[in-house]
Amino acid sequence: MGPIGTVMSTYRIQGATGEWEVVIGLEVHAQVSSQAKLFSGAATAFGAEPNSQVSLVDAAMPGMLPVPNRECIRQAVRTGMAINAQINKWSRFDRKNYFYADLPQGYQISQLYHPIVGEGAIEVILDEKGPEGSTKTIGIERIHVEQDAGKLMHDQHPTMSYVDLNRSGVALMEIVSRPDMRSPAEAGAYVAKLRQILRYVGSCDGNMDQGSMRADVNVSVRRPGEPFGTRTETKNVNSVRFVMAVVEQEAKRQVGVIEDGGAVVQETRLYDPDKNETRSMRSKEDAHDYRYFPDPDLLPLELDDAFLEECRASLPELPDAKRHRYETALGLSPYDAAQLTLEVETYLQFEEMLDAVVKASGKGEHDLAKRVANWLLSERAGLLKSIPEGAAHPKNTVEANTALIIAASEGTISGGKAKEIFAAYLTSDIDLAAEIDANKQTSDTGAIEAAIAKILADNADKVAEFKGGKEALFGFFVGQTMKAMQGKANPQVVNELLRKALAN
Amino acid sequence: MTDLTELGVAAIRDGVAKGDFTAVEVAEAFNANVAAAQEALNAFIVATPEKALEAARATDAKRAKGEPLGKMGGVPIGMKDLFATKGVQTTAASHILEGFTPEYESTVSQKLWDAGAGMLGKLNLDQFAMGSSNETSYFGNVISPWRRKDGGNAALAPGGSSGGSSAAVSARLAPAATGTDTGGSIRQPAAFTGISGIKPTYGRCSRWGIVAFASSLDQAGPMARDVRDCAIMLEAMAGFDPKDSTSLDMPVPAWEAGLSGDLTGKKVGIPREYRMDGMDADVAASWDAGIAWLKDAGAEIVDVSLPHTKYALPAYYIIAPAEASSNLARYDGVRYGLRDLPDGAGLQDMYAATRAAGFGAEVKRRILIGTYVLSAGFYDAYYTQAQKVRTLIAQDFKNAFTLCDVILAPTAPTAAFGLGEKSDDPLSMYLNDVFAVPASLAGLPAMSVPAGLNREGLPLGLQIVGKPFDEQGVLNAGLAIEQRAAFSAKPEKWW
Structure with a gap:
């Protein structure tokens, strides 16, 4: 593997005449999270009654004028900052002219010539469990903001189509990548990473199934090392899985x-x-001449330093930095760190829980992080999946979780026991503190030593076998001891005392 | 009793306030004139006598209660049918918007109603404000109340696009009217009909609710009998509007209070490029008279150069149609206005049929020009080039204003022409705006005031162009001319 950014993909299409390399560039449309549309005050909630979120501006009534919504601009700038991109303090809106029934103005207000965000990049991890080297930097050419169109409904009337303008004028960020991806996996990882960043920043909810985020996938093929081939653009692909499928199918088709x-x-x-296939929509010959020109209703957008500073200051810790901190400062494994930082909800829960546990126990983050991670990712995760309410169970409180994590971290109960107790707590009417207390492990060496002595005496044959080299029997002695202690013995103490007793 | 319709804005406002007459009496008098002239002049698309009366009653009631009456208290006005008026048909003089009744009120008209004005009706205009003679209206030509003193009764153009406004004010159908000016549409009709009109600095008046022609040029302004009336009405119309991104966020000066015809210490620039070969002798003479009047008012006259003037008209006829071709795309038959849906038509057929039926020839011509100049392969040669010219023209004025405070020039190259005389020759029609267009491209305040009559007995206007935001300087120079020209001519009533 080469250094980051120059990793060569080994993905190849095996054609009849040899190997082909696929080249991918993505244009991702992300709906800006904002209460109001890009140039009007109308609301933007998903799933509202048709035409219930339409202002006079959105319907392009005569004499209506667009006024930029500060929050939409702010979110685009914050997104640009999150991908380390150049922020253009001077940008401008252009009109993209074409006729369609879902486009009331007869033009879309976009930014062709002077986008608000310039060159940036994001780093994708191609194999989360793999070595550090399996990352790749994908260049981002630009981000511009533009209006979304409305929606045509063809199923309301036998001969007419209806128009729903709720989405008309909603702010979109168009995030245009460089043609830097070389495999379906890279394209998928890029979309997933972009979605993760947008969700961290809070500039887009990333709900691909609701259309809040969708990708236009540009694909071409070439012989490895040769110039780019002719590309096709597959529009409005709305899941990571479909993006990968489009790349795979389209590359195969082109070959x-x-x-x-x-x-x-x-x-x-x-x-x-x-059908898992791409179909031609229109060729270049039918392409519109969009007659782009600067929108004369709008002044150029000029951003001052105070605004930029506020945007920067309001950025949260971003995924890469967070993952790195989890690995270094908290001592988590790369896998755990990746899992915990994947979704905003997960890291928020982890950090809240870790914080509560640190406060309640007086121990350091580093000492507790692994325990909290285990609890969230494995022990509790499995449990919550098995109950109908899941994480939303009313008794799944930070306090209850904290008590169990602390008990387990202090060796008062085992992780397994904690999970059992939590299950019982969620599904029946028991007192959590009392239950933890009742299941306390004993580190009373006297009691454990007595139990061990009895077990070794009762199993003299096995002791002989162990001493003869059958080390696997150690587990048997541990099990017997734990059984004799009714599961409440501290396993670590049991291990130590058993080693000592068997060494005699 | 005086004929109330001979009174202008200030006289009506003051007379109502003093109790010399009631606002209702004023409204009734103008309503009567509107009704009597409609058939002959066709100045209004819709008359709204009840709206005028309603506002007048409100003013009279306020006066009875001793409440303030507002800057335009008791003054009925005509509203160019380019301003959206809530509950009253708003057409831009087009078939495509025939029957369209907005649910909203334009910012400028709302400000006028808030200032105590009442609406006599919606005034005729060139369709979508595209024209210089008011011959492109779907609702028929406006006939100027003026006639040549040549014994003939040829129907004359009231100018355009605010032709209904100019005809109504000069024929005493309204003491004042709103206009809009994209490339001279306030100034040229004012000049043609012997009234005053000012296009303020771009951004002074909100464009919100005004049917758009060319967004970067469109500006609303008042048209009235004299300079004072223009100042009063402009104060009521102007002001920052957060609903228009291009609106100027500046306080509105007290223009009326600041009026002064004394130009001592002021410099008036005379642009040498405007003195063209073959210039109409009467127009040239009125310009010379204007120079003498301003000198008499205390101003120093200086020679200035606006070297890119000859490129202004071509640049204008690229930029304005380009913006119009896009601004008018919304009239597609989908949401409001005319829809022509032939049997079995698809979406594209509906667009074609609706727009073919809904737009007049001049509007179609400009949409085609605009579409062409924005097309791939032509954009740089036309649109980009025109924008460069626009920058140079603005720079010309900037340079000139280092030497002078205002610029004096004729408003139009000729007096009013006859209807039909230029309608078959768009280029000669466009040339009528040659003196008006440069100030529009530069976004500068500019006004036309009557300077006298030509040998045919038709009014001629003089144009004053000012620095950005210096409407006061423009109004004051206009006042100085008005005081010396002593223009009192009015059309002889034949309707």
Whole structure:
């Protein structure tokens, strides 16, 4: 593996005539999280009654004018900062002109010539469990803000189509990558990482199934090392899995076309998830002439230093930094760190829990992080999956979790016991503190030594076998001892005392 | 009793306030004139006598209670049918918006109602404000109340696009009216009909609720009998509007209180490029008279150069149609206005049929020009180039204003022409705006005031162009001319 950023993908399409490399660039449309639309005060809630969130501006009534929404601009800037991109203090809105029934103004207000965010990059991890080297830097060319269109409804009337303008004018960020990806896995990892960053920043909810985030996938193929081939663009792909499928199917299709003696046509395509194939939508010849020009209703957008400073100061700790901190300052494994930082909800829960446990026990974060991570990722995770309410169970409180984590971390009870107690606590009417107390492990060496002595005496044959080299029997003695102690013996103490007794 | 319709804004405002007459009496008098002239002049698309009366009653009631009456208290006005008026049809003189009744009120018209004005009706105009003669209205030509003193009764153009406004004010159908000016649409009709009109600095008046023609140029302004009336009405119309991103966030000066015809210490620039070969002799003479009047008012006259003037008209006829082609895309038959849906038509067919039926020839011409100049492959040669010219023209004025405070020029190259004389020749029609367009491209305040009559007995206007935000300087120079020109001519009533 080479250094970060120059990792060579080994993904190849095996064609009839040899190997092909796939080249991918993505344009991700992310709906900006904002109460109001980009240029009007109308609301933006998902799933509202058709045409209930439409202002006079959104419906393009005569004489209506757009006014930029500060929050949408702020979110785009924060997003740019989160991908270490150049923030353009001077940007401008352009009109993209075309006629369609879902586009009331007859133009979309976008930013062609002077986007608000310039060059940036994000780093994707191709294999979370793999070595550090399996990361890759994907360049981002620009982010611009633009208006979304409305929605046509074709199922309301036998001969007419209806228009829902709720989405008309909603703010989108278009995040345009460099053609830096070389495999379905890289494209998938890029979208997932971008989604993670957007969710951390809070600039987009990342709900791909609701259309809050969707990707236009540009794919071309070439012989390794040769110049780029002709690309196609598959529009509006709305899941990470589909993005990967589009890359795979489209690359295979293009290789087939070329190997059959044809040429790839530059065109817009659609993905059909049911058939897992892409279909031609329109070719370059039918492409619109969008007649872009600066929107004369809007002044150029000029950002001052105070605004930029506020944007920067309001950024949270970002995924890469957080993961790194979990590994170094908290001593977590790369895998645990990745798992805990994947979703905003997860890290928030982890940090809240860790904080509570630190406060309640007086120990350091480093001493407790692994225990809290285990509790959240394995012990409790499994348990919550098995109950109908899941994490939303009313008794799944920070206090209850904290008590159990502390008891387990102090060796008062085992992790397994903690999980058992929590299950009982959630599903029946027991007192948590009393239950923990009742299940306290004993570190009373006298009692444990007595139990061990009795077990060794009762199993003299096995002791002989152990001493003869059958070390696997150690587990048997541990089990017997724990059984004799009714599960309340501290396993560590049991281990130590057993070693000592068997060494005699 | 005096004929109330001979009174202007200030006289009506003061007379109502003093109790010389009631606002209702004023409204009734103008309502009567509106009704009597409609068939002959066609100045209004819709008359709203009850709206005028309603506002007048409110003013009279306020006076009875001793409440303040507002800057325009008791003054009925005409509203160019480009301003959205809640509950009253708003058409931009087009078929495509025929029957369209907004649920909202434009910022400027709302400010006027808030200042105590009442609405006599919606005034005719060139369709979507595209035209210089008011011959492109779907609702028919406006006929100027003026006639040549040549024994003929040729129907004359009231100018455009605010032709209904100019005709109504000069024919005493309204003491004042709103206009909008994109490339001279307030100033040229004011000049043609012997009234005053000012286009303020771009951004002074909110564009919110005004049907857009060319967003970077459109500005609302008043048209009235004299300079004082313009100052009063502009104060009521202007002001920052957060709903218009291009609105100026500046206080509105007290222009009326600041009026002074004494120009001592002021410098008036005379742009040499405006004195063109073959210039109409009467227009040239009125310009010379204007120079003498301003000198008499105490101003120093200086020669200035606006070297890129000859490129202004071509640049304007690229930028304005480009913006219009996009601004008018919303009239598509989907949400409001005309929808022409032939049997079995799809979406594209509906667009084509609706827009073919809904737009007039001049509007279509400009949409086509605008679409062409923005097209891939032509954009840089036309639109980008025109924007560069626009920058140079603005720079010309900036340079000139280092030498002078205001610029004096004719408003239009000729007096009013006859209806039909230029309607088959768009280029000669466009040339009528040659003196008006540069100030529009530069976003500068500019006004036209009557300077006298030509040999045919038709009014001629003089134009004053000022520095950005210096409406006061423009109004004062206008006042100085007004005081010396002593223009009192009015059209002889034939309707």
